[in-house]
Amino acid sequence: MPRRRYIVKVDGSYHKNKESGIGMVVIDRYKGRYYYNIRTHCKDSFHCERLAIVYALYKLKELNINNDIIILSDNRDIVNEFASKYHSEINNIAFGWIPRRQNTTAHHLAKNAAKGNIVRTFVPKQILQMIYK
Numbered sequence: 001m002p003r004r005r006y007i008v009k010v011d012g013s014y015h016k017n018k019e020s021g022i023g024m025v026v027i028d029r030y031k032g033r034y035y036y037n038i039r040t041h042c043k044d045s046f047h048c049e050r051l052a053i054v055y056a057l058y059k060l061k062e063l064n065i066n067n068d069i070i071i072l073s074d075n076r077d078i079v080n081e082f083a084s085k086y087h088s089e090i091n092n093i094a095f096g097w098i099p100r101r102q103n104t105t106a107h108h109l110a111k112n113a114a115k116g117n118i119v120r121t122f123v124p125k126q127i128l129q130m131i132y133k
Contacts, residue, residue: 004068004069004070004094005028005029005030005068005069006026006027006028006029006060006065006068006069006070007026007027007029007070007072008024008025008026008027008056008060008069008070008071008072009024009025009027009072009073009098009102009103009105009106010022010023010024010049010052010053010055010056010071010072010073010106011023011024011049011052011073011074011103011106011107011109011110012040012042012045012047012048012049012050012051012052012075012110013048013107013110013111013113013114014042014044014045014047014048014114015114018041019039019114019115020039020040020041020042020048020114021037021038021039021040021048021109021110021111021112021113021114021115022037022038022040022048022051022052022055022109022110022113023035023036023037023052023105023106023107023108023109023110023111023112023113023119024036024037024052024055024056024059024106024109025105025106025109026056026059026060026063026065028065028125030125031124031125032122032123032124032125032126032127032128033122033123033128034059034063034121034122035105035109035119035120035121035122035123036055036059036109036119036120037109037110037112037113037117037118037119037120038055038113038118039113039114039116039118040113046075046077046078048110049073049075049078050078050081052073052106052110053071053073053078053082053095056071057071057093060093066092067092068092069092069093069094070093070094070095070096071093071094071095071096072095072096072097072098072103073095073096073097073098073103074097074098074099074100074102074103074107075097076097079095079096079097082095083095083096
């Protein structure tokens with residue numbers, strides 16, 4: 001798979017007590033990272049995972065990011081569903097699977113959203129470079 005400018009990692013969190021949330025990290029290779037999460041009302045974990053991708057598509061449009069994108073999820077079934085369903089309709093966005101251990105930030109954002117802790121922030125690349133030296 002070719003290297004993309006925008007990498008979007010998403011995850012959903014569902015609990016039997018009906019607390020659920022979704023989280024996403026938009027990585028812009030040139031500018032920095034955007035972190036978002038929202039509390040949701042999902043009926044099951046698959047619904048949360050689907051909603052996370054739909055939310056990512058919405059946020060990308062809102063951020064005026066419309067090409068050179070890959071959306072990554074740790075749920076292989078949902079990735080395959082979106083990749084086959086939208087392959088011909090959304091040709092500037094690819095969908096891919098990543099192991100859960102590589103999706104921890106989106107996972108924690110989703111879990112925090114389920115508890116009502118909402119995050120919406122942008123961290124410039126220069127700051128990230130200082131943090132991850």
